[in-house]
Amino acid sequence: MNYISTRDTSVKVTASQAITKGISSEGGLFVPDTIPCVTAEEIEALSKKDYIGRAKDILSLFLNDFTEEEVESCVKGAYETGFSDEKIAPLAKTGDGAYVLELFKGPTCAFKDMALQILPRLLKVAGGKAAKGTEIVILVATSGDTGKAALEGFKDVEHTRILVFYPSDGVSPMQKLQMCTQEGKNVSVCAIKGNFDDAQSGVKKIFTDKAVAAKLAENGMAFSSANSINWGRLAPQIVYYFSAYCDLVAEGEIKVGDKINVVVPTGNFGNILAAYYAKEMGLPVAKLICASNSNSVLTEFLTTGIYDRNRKFFTTISPSMDILISSNLERFLYALAGSENVKSWMASLASEGKYKVDDATLAKIKELFAAGCCDDEQTKATIARMFNEKNYLCDTHTAVAIKVYEDYKAKTGDKTPTVIASTASPFKFSASVLEAVDGINDGLDEFEMVEKLAEISKESCPEQLANLRSKAVRFEGVCSKDSMEKVVLDMLGI
Numbered sequence: 001m002n003y004i005s006t007r008d009t010s011v012k013v014t015a016s017q018a019i020t021k022g023i024s025s026e027g028g029l030f031v032p033d034t035i036p037c038v039t040a041e042e043i044e045a046l047s048k049k050d051y052i053g054r055a056k057d058i059l060s061l062f063l064n065d066f067t068e069e070e071v072e073s074c075v076k077g078a079y080e081t082g083f084s085d086e087k088i089a090p091l092a093k094t095g096d097g098a099y100v101l102e103l104f105k106g107p108t109c110a111f112k113d114m115a116l117q118i119l120p121r122l123l124k125v126a127g128g129k130a131a132k133g134t135e136i137v138i139l140v141a142t143s144g145d146t147g148k149a150a151l152e153g154f155k156d157v158e159h160t161r162i163l164v165f166y167p168s169d170g171v172s173p174m175q176k177l178q179m180c181t182q183e184g185k186n187v188s189v190c191a192i193k194g195n196f197d198d199a200q201s202g203v204k205k206i207f208t209d210k211a212v213a214a215k216l217a218e219n220g221m222a223f224s225s226a227n228s229i230n231w232g233r234l235a236p237q238i239v240y241y242f243s244a245y246c247d248l249v250a251e252g253e254i255k256v257g258d259k260i261n262v263v264v265p266t267g268n269f270g271n272i273l274a275a276y277y278a279k280e281m282g283l284p285v286a287k288l289i290c291a292s293n294s295n296s297v298l299t300e301f302l303t304t305g306i307y308d309r310n311r312k313f314f315t316t317i318s319p320s321m322d323i324l325i326s327s328n329l330e331r332f333l334y335a336l337a338g339s340e341n342v343k344s345w346m347a348s349l350a351s352e353g354k355y356k357v358d359d360a361t362l363a364k365i366k367e368l369f370a371a372g373c374c375d376d377e378q379t380k381a382t383i384a385r386m387f388n389e390k391n392y393l394c395d396t397h398t399a400v401a402i403k404v405y406e407d408y409k410a411k412t413g414d415k416t417p418t419v420i421a422s423t424a425s426p427f428k429f430s431a432s433v434l435e436a437v438d439g440i441n442d443g444l445d446e447f448e449m450v451e452k453l454a455e456i457s458k459e460s461c462p463e464q465l466a467n468l469r470s471k472a473v474r475f476e477g478v479c480s481k482d483s484m485e486k487v488v489l490d491m492l493g494i
């Protein structure tokens, strides 16, 4: 297997090169040129293994130029310690055939840890093969969770530097605190005046700027990406869909071969794309259900075939999904329609903010996906209902997924067992969660809210969030969209 670019299939690279480069030089994303298959017997065998064993087997299929020992050491390094649940990604049964896949047991309490605990390790091995002697500079645009998870993953990793940009008014107070208090010698954080799309476009522009690349090369440095445009972020996300299925088999909830649905609260389309790849590899998935908040660009696209980012941008209580340009959709479009179509649709997105896929592509999309969205009021009502009726406390992003799933089920009557991806700890979004379950949150600071939430829910706040209270703020810088490049070069001292 090799990796090719979604915009130029003559670009052929190894897994190591795809991971080190992050994005192809003409702006396309790397995808495997063939999708490996996993048989029913192999799923049966995986169900008898633990998360580490499952991760090793699945990742080996994609990391074609890594040795078995290298894959194993990356996987063990990432998942052996640092997760607060021994299952790494446990399932909570909430009844009526629904299972919540808790992906937030890692060091930063969001699902981004699932990939960002292993990405630095993959990059270290890959960099040793593909870019020996180079200092890797990681640039991150974050809607809140990626930034912290990447900082935590890369802090003090040799031969790497990391700089995170976040929208100054687009993250929760807890997310901001998590980033601005980050420790480590090779880390830096800067707020930008703008939204997540501005941060992401700015980072992409710096990445593909030839003059900046040349300047880095002169200084023995090269950019890479920790955003989900990097294949090294996506591959580890495929693992937990297999793992969830295997847990359902191991616990006797389903038999190998039975189909499940998967619901994912979606922003950049990375997490749900990983579920799509799992399905293409042979995991028995019936429907992929894409859940959005009021920024419902994907709901519209997956149901009409029209992608139109020319719309009002909403700042919601599920900020990690406040996105109008979902980068990873490009990989999905490539799989359905090939690189010539991708090129023309992406060109039209860049020039007009809009494109429309052909009918044949739309028909394929509709067969694979269902989609829905909900607003902040519905999100809060769902948090309250889950807590009051099922004694299950979920965060705002997970609540969007639950609500969209309930709507889907009411509309279709589909009773297929369903895995709902839960992407963050409720304690990360305590203001909204507390308001939902308790009515008010007035006058309390972030930590008082966390304490009150713990008291009401009888769950304890993850230590790594509670401990932020005593940490010093290290990063307070704010820049405009147009000065991001200067901030990067200043930080690197070149």
Ligand SMILES: *Cc1c(COP(=O)(O)O)cnc(C)c1O
Pocket: 110, 111, 112, 145, 146, 228, 265, 266, 267, 268, 269, 270, 271, 272, 320, 321, 397, 423, 424
């Ligand atoms: C990043 C994130 C999402 C969106 O995931 P994508 O892969 O970007 O679609 C959803 N919820 C939370 C809490 C996140 O951090």
